[in-house]
Amino acid sequence: MKVLVPVKRVVDYNVKVRVKSDQSGVDIANVKMSMNPFDEIAVEEATRLKEKGVATEVIAVSCGVTQCQETLRTAMAIGADRAALVQTDVELQPLAVAKLLKALVDKEQPQLVILGKQAIDDDANQTGQMLAALLNWPQATFASKVDVSGDAVTVTREVDGGLETVSLKLPAIVTTDLRLNEPRYVTLPNIMKAKKKTLDVVTPEELGVDVAPRIKTLKVSDPPARSAGILVPDVATLVDKLKNEAKVL
Amino acid sequence: MTILVIAEHDNAHLKAATLNTVAAAQKIGGDIHVLVAGNGAQAVAEQAAQAAGVAKVLLADGPALAEGLAENVAEQVLAVAGDYSHILFPATAAGKNVAPRVAARLDVAQLSDIISVESNDTFTRPIYAGNAIATVQSSDAVKVITVRTTAFDGVAAQGGSAAVESVAAASDSGLSSFVGREVAKSDRPELAGAAVVVSGGRGLGSAENFKILDPLADKLGAALGASRAAVDAGYAPNDWQVGQTGKIVAPQLYVAVGISGAIQHLAGMKDSKVIVAINKDAEAPIFGVADYGLVADLFTAVPELVNAL
Numbered sequence: 001m002k003v004l005v006p007v008k009r010v011v012d013y014n015v016k017v018r019v020k021s022d023q024s025g026v027d028i029a030n031v032k033m034s035m036n037p038f039d040e041i042a043v044e045e046a047t048r049l050k051e052k053g054v055a056t057e058v059i060a061v062s063c064g065v066t067q068c069q070e071t072l073r074t075a076m077a078i079g080a081d082r083a084a085l086v087q088t089d090v091e092l093q094p095l096a097v098a099k100l101l102k103a104l105v106d107k108e109q110p111q112l113v114i115l116g117k118q119a120i121d122d123d124a125n126q127t128g129q130m131l132a133a134l135l136n137w138p139q140a141t142f143a144s145k146v147d148v149s150g151d152a153v154t155v156t157r158e159v160d161g162g163l164e165t166v167s168l169k170l171p172a173i174v175t176t177d178l179r180l181n182e183p184r185y186v187t188l189p190n191i192m193k194a195k196k197k198t199l200d201v202v203t204p205e206e207l208g209v210d211v212a213p214r215i216k217t218l219k220v221s222d223p224p225a226r227s228a229g230i231l232v233p234d235v236a237t238l239v240d241k242l243k244n245e246a247k248v249l
Numbered sequence: 250m251t252i253l254v255i256a257e258h259d260n261a262h263l264k265a266a267t268l269n270t271v272a273a274a275q276k277i278g279g280d281i282h283v284l285v286a287g288n289g290a291q292a293v294a295e296q297a298a299q300a301a302g303v304a305k306v307l308l309a310d311g312p313a314l315a316e317g318l319a320e321n322v323a324e325q326v327l328a329v330a331g332d333y334s335h336i337l338f339p340a341t342a343a344g345k346n347v348a349p350r351v352a353a354r355l356d357v358a359q360l361s362d363i364i365s366v367e368s369n370d371t372f373t374r375p376i377y378a379g380n381a382i383a384t385v386q387s388s389d390a391v392k393v394i395t396v397r398t399t400a401f402d403g404v405a406a407q408g409g410s411a412a413v414e415s416v417a418a419a420s421d422s423g424l425s426s427f428v429g430r431e432v433a434k435s436d437r438p439e440l441a442g443a444a445v446v447v448s449g450g451r452g453l454g455s456a457e458n459f460k461i462l463d464p465l466a467d468k469l470g471a472a473l474g475a476s477r478a479a480v481d482a483g484y485a486p487n488d489w490q491v492g493q494t495g496k497i498v499a500p501q502l503y504v505a506v507g508i509s510g511a512i513q514h515l516a517g518m519k520d521s522k523v524i525v526a527i528n529k530d531a532e533a534p535i536f537g538v539a540d541y542g543l544v545a546d547l548f549t550a551v552p553e554l555v556n557a558l
Contacts, residue, residue, distance in 0.1 A: 011377070013513075016380060016512055017377045017380050017381060019381050026376075026377060026380075026381050038494075093358055094349070094358070094359070095352070095353060095356075095357070095358050095359070098353055117494075118494065120377070120378065120493065120494075121376065121377060122376050123361065123362065123375065123376055123377070123378065123493065124359070124361045125345050125349075125361055125362075126348075126349035126352070126359050126361060127349075128349075129319070129345075129346065129347075129348075129349035129350045129353070130349045130350070130352065130353035130359075131353075132319075132350060133323065133349070133350040133351075133352075133353035133354050134353050134354075136424075137424065138319075138320055138422070138424035138425035139319055139320070139346075139350070139425075140425075141319070141345070141346050142342065142346075144487065154428065157342075158342070158487050158488065159342040159343070159430075159488075160341055160342045160343070160439075160441065160488065160496075161432045161433065161439070161488055162430065162431045162432040162433050162486075162488055163430070163431045163487075163488075164427075164429070164430045164431075165427075165428035165429045165430070166318065166425055166426065166427055166428055167425065167426045167428050168424065168425045169423070169424050169425070172424075177487075177494075178477070178481075178487075178490075178494060179480075179481070179487055213358075214357065214358035214387065214388055214389055215358045215360065215385050215386065215387050215388075216385065216386045216387075216388065217383050217384070217385050218371065218384040218385065218386055219383075219384045220376070220381050220382070220383050220384070221381070221382050221384070222381065222382070223375070223379055223380065223381065223382050223519075226519060226524075226538050226540075228537075229524070229536075229538075229539045229540040229541055229542060230540075230541060230542070231531075231536070231541075231542045231543070231544060232541050232542065232543050234543070234545075235543065235545075235550055235553040235554050235557055236557060238525065238541055238543055238554070239554070239557045239558065241541055242502070242523070242525070242541070246502075246523045246540065246541075248445075248501050248502040248522070248523050249469075249502075249558070
C-alpha cells in the first residue's frame with residue numbers, strides 16, 4: 001500500500017513573526033523556515049507504517065515555491081522514499097492545495113493520505129478535510145492513534161471532552177494531532193541518503209488545476225496588546241485585587 | 250440573505266457554542282436558520298427554536314447522523330445548503346471536522362476561526378497563533394465559515410419561538426463507522442466555555458502534583474486546563490490543552506499556575522478578561538500578559554490561595 005504525505009514549508013515554530021508596517025502581511029524575509037510540525041508527525045507515522053511492513057512506499061509531496069524542495073528533502077531524510085513538488089509562486093489557499101493534492105492522488109493511487117491537522121502559519125485546518133471531500137473518501141481528523149488492518153484503518157481522534165474512535169474504509173484520509181507520535185531526529189547519514197532520492201517537479205498547469213486565490217487579504221495587523229499588569233507581593237494582595245479591583249471573585 | 254448555522258449538540262442538549270455562532274450570524278445580518286443534524290434530537294431542535302434571533306430550525310433526524318460522522322453530516326448540510334448565503338459552524342472539534350468538507354464540495358473557500366464580522370463578505374481571523382490578525386474578504390457566492398466562539402457573546406438561550414421543520418435525513422455513506430468514545434466524566438464546567446479556568450504547566454512537576462489545582466478549581470468553580478508541556482509530560486489529559494493547537498479559551502478569570510507562557514499557549518488564552526499568573530520564575534513570559542502576577546513557589550502559593558478564597 002502506498003502512503004502519500006503532503007508537507008508544508010512554514011515559518012519555524014520558534015519564530016515570533018512581525019507584522020509589516022504597511023500591513024500587507026507578516027515579514028518572513030530572512031526568518032527560519034521549517035516543515036510544519038504536524039506534517040513532520042505525518043511523515044513519521046507513514047514511515048513507521050512502512051517499517052511495520054504495512055506501507056510499501058511513502059511519497060512526500062509539497063505545493064509552493066522552489067525552496068519547498070528543502071522541506072521535501074527533510075521528509076525523505078525522515079523516511080519518505082521519494083517526493084514531488086508542485087511548484088508555483090502563487091499564494092496557495094487550502095482549496096487550491098486540496099485540488100493539487102487530488103491530482104497527485106489520482107496519479108499515484110495511494111490507499112492512505114496522512115496530513116497535518118493544520119499549518120501553524122495560516123492556522124486554517126482545512127486541507128485534509130477538503131481533499132477527503134474532493135475524493136469522496138472517508139476522513140479521520142485530529143488522530144492520536146492509527147491502526148491499519150486489512151482494508152480498513154481504525155483511528156482514535158482527539159475531540160472536545162475526550163477521545164473518539166472511528167473506522168474508515170480504505171482509501172482514506174487521516175490528519176495528525178500532536179500526540180500521534182514523536183518524530184525521530186534526522187541523522188546525517190539519512191540526510192545524505194535523502195539527497196539521492198527522486199524529487200519530481202510539476203506545475204499546477206501540468207496538473208490542470210486552477211489555483212487562483214478565492215480569499216483576498218485586505219490587511220494584516222497586530223493583535224490588540226494587553227496593557228501591562230502588575231506584580232503583587234503576596235496571596236493576600238492578589239485576593240484583594242481580584243475582589244476589589246478586577247471584581248472577578 | 251439567509252444564514253445557516255450548524256448546531257453543536259449531543260442529541261440531547263444544544264451546546265452553548267451554537268449560541269455564540271448564532272451571535273456571529275446576527276452580526277452578518279439576515280434571517281438565521283439552525284440545522285440540527287442528529288438522531289433522536291427533537292429536544293435539541295426545540296432548544297434551538299428558543300434561542301434568540303433564530304427564525305427557523307431544520308431538524309434532520311436519522312441513525313446515520315447519530316455520532317456526527319463527518320461524511321454523513323457534510324452530506325446533510327449539502328442537502329439543505331440550497332440558497333443560503335452563509336453557512337456557519339462553531340470552530341469546535343466537530344465544526345472544524347465537517348466545515349471544510351462542505352466548502353470543498355461547494356467549490357468555495359472556507360474562512361476559519363473568524364473573530365469579527367466587518368461586513369457580509371469581510372471578516373477578521375487570527376493567523377500565526379494569534380500573533381497577527383488578518384482582515385480577509387471572500388469572493389465566493391457562499392461563505393463557509395467557522396466561528397471562534399469565545400469572540401462572540403452568545404445569544405440568549407430563551408425567548409425565541411422559531412418553527413421546527415423536519416427535513417429528510419442523510420443516509421449512511423458506508424465509508425466510515427463509529428467505534429467508540431471515551432469522554433472524561435467531570436462535574437466541572439466545560440473548558441471552552443468556562444467562566445473561570447485554572448491551568449497548570451510544567452512547573453507542577455508530575456501528574457500527582459497536578460492535583461494541587463483541584464481544590465483551587467473547586468473553590469472557583471473553574472474548569473481545569475493545561476499547557477502543552479504539561480500534557481506532553483503526561484501530567485494532564487490531552488483535551489485539557491489550551492493553546493494554538495488545543496482549546497481557545499477566553500474566561501472572565503484565567504489562573505496560570507507554573508506555566509512559562511510560550512507563544513503557542515498565549516494564543517489560546519490571551520483574550521481572557523483577567524489573567525493571573527503564579528510562577529517562581531520572575532522572567533517567565535506569562536507575566537507579560539498577566540494582569541496580576543505573583544512570583545512565588547506554587548506549592549505554597551496555591552494552598553494559601555485556596556485558604557484565602
